[in-house]
Amino acid sequence: MDITHYMQTLGRNARIASRAMAASSTAAKDQALRNIAALIRSKEADLLAANARDLAQAREEGLEPAMIDRLTLSAKTVEAMAAGLEQIASLPDPVGEITGLKRRPSGISVGKMRVPLGVIGIIYEARPNVTADAAGLCLKSGNAAILRGGREALHCNQAIAACVREGLVAAGLPEQAIQVVETTDRAAVGALITMPEFVDVIVPRGGKSLIARITEDARVPVIKHLDGNCHVYVDDSADPEKALRIADNAKTQRYGTCNTTETLLVAQSVAREFLPAIGRIYADKGVEMRGCEKSCAILAAAKIAVSAATTEDYATEFLAPIIAIRVVAGLDEAIAHIDEYSSRHTEAIITENHSRAMRFLREVDSSSVMINASTRFADGFEYGLGAEIGISTDKLHARGPVGLEGLTSEKWVVFGNGEVRS
Amino acid sequence: MDITHYMQTLGRNARIASRAMAASSTAAKDQALRNIAALIRSKEADLLAANARDLAQAREEGLEPAMIDRLTLSAKTVEAMAAGLEQIASLPDPVGEITGLKRRPSGISVGKMRVPLGVIGIIYEARPNVTADAAGLCLKSGNAAILRGGREALHCNQAIAACVREGLVAAGLPEQAIQVVETTDRAAVGALITMPEFVDVIVPRGGKSLIARITEDARVPVIKHLDGNCHVYVDDSADPEKALRIADNAKTQRYGTCNTTETLLVAQSVAREFLPAIGRIYADKGVEMRGCEKSCAILAAAKIAVSAATTEDYATEFLAPIIAIRVVAGLDEAIAHIDEYSSRHTEAIITENHSRAMRFLREVDSSSVMINASTRFADGFEYGLGAEIGISTDKLHARGPVGLEGLTSEKWVVFGNGEVRS
Incomplete structure (x- = not known):
């Protein structure tokens, strides 16, 4: 398998899907979130079976107990994933909000409109719940996403991804808006963080050394959390x-x-x-x-x-x-x-x-x-963001707990009536 | 001269000065801006003499007419620099503004406070007016700055820098809040963009190839403008x-x-x-x-x-x-x-x-x-920003015309009364 080619295909798909996502209605996005929640609930048995395959493999490889713990799904965590998606559906849509519209002496009115960032790459460890959570946040904020979870969770992530795809399509949204990287080759990460033509921002979630390495090698902006001293x-x-x-x-x-x-x-x-x-x-x-x-x-x-x-x-x-x-x-x-x-x-x-x-x-x-x-x-839920993709220790763009708004940007909008510059 | 050591000294100075700048009052910053404007006016003859030295050298080196044109100062452009600084002084101070303060169920109130970015590195061509302009914008937004102008304008930039230093000190602000790189060695740029410990953001102003190169090599976030198609x-x-x-x-x-x-x-x-x-x-x-x-x-x-x-x-x-x-x-x-x-x-x-x-x-x-x-x-003045450090074609942090606000960040602030998390 040519990893670079594979990742570029995901990138191209995501870029195309991101246009449709940016233009999609709040109703369609919320419907997709509720569809995915329902599918996750109804396919609980499939998810647990896929998780069991991952766990068997992980135990065989001697994964440490803390990691096994985070990898393990239960009826309770499956329900929590579904409920989390429904909660994201209930949040206000950040996209399209126009703020600060002011009339200028030239006659034009100038303000800012909140828009999705485009394509978000998320790199995380073997925690299947992050797959549902990150998919939900990217979807609601009108972005496309490429999710690269820890290889130990591959089967489970694929099962969740199937629910996501089905839920998107049933809501009339592009299937490729949320793609899960289906290779465990580490080169996939290297490719993902070096294709600025397809990926607008990388959000790494994991240990400090992973994040430091990604930041060092990335040719795409990174919203990161290093440590909390x-x-x-x-x-x-x-x-x-x-x-x-x-x-x-x-x-x-x-x-x-x-x-x-x-x-x-x-x-x-x-x-x-x-x-x-x-x-x-x-x-x-x-x-x-x-x-x-x-x-x-x-x-x-x-x-x-x-x-x-x-x-x-x-x-x-x-x-x-x-x-x-x-x-x-x-x-x-x-x-x-x-x-x-x-x-x-x-x-x-x-x-x-x-x-x-x-x-x-x-x-x-x-x-x-x-x-x-x-x-x-210091937490997105305690601050009232309703959801959290992480806590940024960067100064630019997003600082502190990052919710839906951190996955958006603002563009300038100008309302004129034929004005020209003199 | 050890360029890396020299640049790190500037960086360390800037980092220290940035603390005092972040804590400085609006009155002191505005006084410094007005002091610098007055000094630039009163030292017009010195500035023109320094500019004459640069121009003589540039002509000798056969600099192209368009660049000579941008390098040239006149009584009119000197006055424009001074007036520009006074105009920046008249703008509202973005620093310290607290917005969105909301009471949470836990009892805490959560909002955001606008704060300076810290240390800003500005890399630009041989345009002496940018030295005054960039110094003014960084000063007003409570940042420290390291300015690296085109080598052809060195004498003139040094003369402007002397006015800036004198104006800062007379207002009780640290002399090293605004430093001009006093070497024409190109290695200075390479050092400036790779010291994240001392520099928080780089703003390059110039041709597309310069900006592309800086973006490629920087280990610090870059607010950039590529092209305008x-x-x-x-x-x-x-x-x-x-x-x-x-x-x-x-x-x-x-x-x-x-x-x-x-x-x-x-x-x-x-x-x-x-x-x-x-x-x-x-x-x-x-x-x-x-x-x-x-x-x-x-x-x-x-x-x-x-x-x-x-x-x-x-x-x-x-x-x-x-x-x-x-x-x-x-x-x-x-x-x-x-x-x-x-x-x-x-x-x-x-x-x-x-x-x-x-x-x-x-x-x-x-x-x-x-x-x-x-x-x-599409211009900071037309949009009512009052000033413009550039136009960003990036999506993260600052997009479009960048004024004082683009040189700041927001941190979360929490007002409590003894609340703890349960």
Whole structure:
């Protein structure tokens, strides 16, 4: 099989389908989403059988348990896929919205119209639910998509793709609007990210090294999420009760998520009160603490186990029950620390002081900046996007949680009545 | 001189200065802009002397007249630079604006805050006015900038840079917020576009080959303008008088601009009436016509000189008194032609039919799409942006005319009162 030729065929198909998708009605797109949901429900047995084939193969290859877990479908996850598609159908259509229409002295009216990006390439790991989810988001936003999931999920992805195709066609939309790459050859990824003539943007979802490699090699823009080294800063004027609740939740509500806090910064003036209190909570939950000299002294004096943090610790996304702690002189030092170590994902300040809260909000250069709230809120659903294709740590185009709008662009529209330029 | 080391020093300086710029007040930025304008006015003699040195060198090297022309400063262009900076000072500050703040069921309020991009690298040709203009736009949008102008303008750019530095410092802003690359070594460009740790976005301004090369080699996002192969489509239901006025203006008002129309598409049903009329106007103005078989027949029958258009002609941005002409069956064929040949810059439909106008608006995938208006309006000033750093033919981030807002990004902001995620 000539992979380049195969991928270019998918690309050409997608480009053609993208025109029809851009012009398609909201009703047709929503109908397709509901069709696909119904098909996924009615073909549950087929999906589970395909998944069983993938799982048998994966076990034979000795795939690690966490990956097996993500690969596994159940009646519950099949229903969740279907419900997710119906939920996307219920969201407002971002395409076609015209905003900011203004009359100009020349007589023309100028505004912006929201339009699909065109063709979106999505590269992800062996998680079959992403296939349905990504297909739904691309479809609703009027784009065509080429989906390249982890090879371990191939049979299951093909079964889901069959539902997607059938649902599209039944709604009068092009079958090739959503295509699943049906080869496990890694060269397919290399081809997908280097055909700007057919693909407008790549959204990689997966581990940091995969994303870094794709970004390095891509000749197409990439909307990416690298890591989430998030911070909570407990200010001099923090309400102690809010500070405890948030520092606890931001670290311990879930350990493996990108919006989990990895470093706690505490203003010197409140460290002696605050650190033992939060330290006891962390210790009770089995969270390992790694502190600066001052925080180690305070925690040790309170008989709470702590070890010395290294510079490396401050730069690490632990994704585990470990937290780095540092006592800072105040807001300036907190911002400087974040500036040096943060991955620019999400940071929160806990304070009752309005001016310092607003300075933190303005000066911290991260995709989400919060006042008196847990970093765990950095999420498309919590923000009200209704859906999320990922969280971008880029600055251009889409920043932070990316929903349907992040899969669109705006073009200028001009309404005239025969005006010419003089 | 170690160019990489030199450029990294500029980069590090810019990164540090960008923090102060992001936090600076509107008043300080506007004061700096007015200071620089005043300095440029008061140092007119110095600027002209520096420009004279550049011009002497350029003539010696046999630079072509068009480039000498763009390199030349006069009392009038110096005043225009100063006035341009004052005009930028008078624009609203995009930074800090919070929009879309919404209360969520969890209790948090979520919105977006407009923030500077950080450090902007601008690469341009030997046009000294761009130095002042780009410095002003980056300054107002709260960014730091590294400016790399054509080597032929080095002395003049240094003289302008001295005014910029003095104006920044007098307003209490960091001197290194705007730095001009003071080496003519081409390796400086290569270094500038490959230091993502110091530069957030590159804006190249210049010829297509320069921009294509920069895009190919950059490891930093690029906001770029490739070419402007723009179209006017005269629909079956066009008002003949508007069609003539617009097709004339869009082609002949200026030949060398990117928003000039290069191909005229005419619906078959009106071609016999319309083509001879516009053909006479073009012929009178010395515009060479290259037509499809049908348009050649119609024009020749009206005794208007015309030659056969090649496929290559339809793909060409002439930037000259030449126009390609094609008779199409109607709207669908017009859209298909644009889809195939357009550079996705600007296209206009001339029609009185509402449904076809709206279909064109929605389905044509270009950065500006117009109804009954001249493509020449695609311009930041005409659109009311107040200033323009360029016109983007990209789809992500900034599309079409890019003003101050295109040099900013939005981050999410969350206002809480102790909320945690459950």
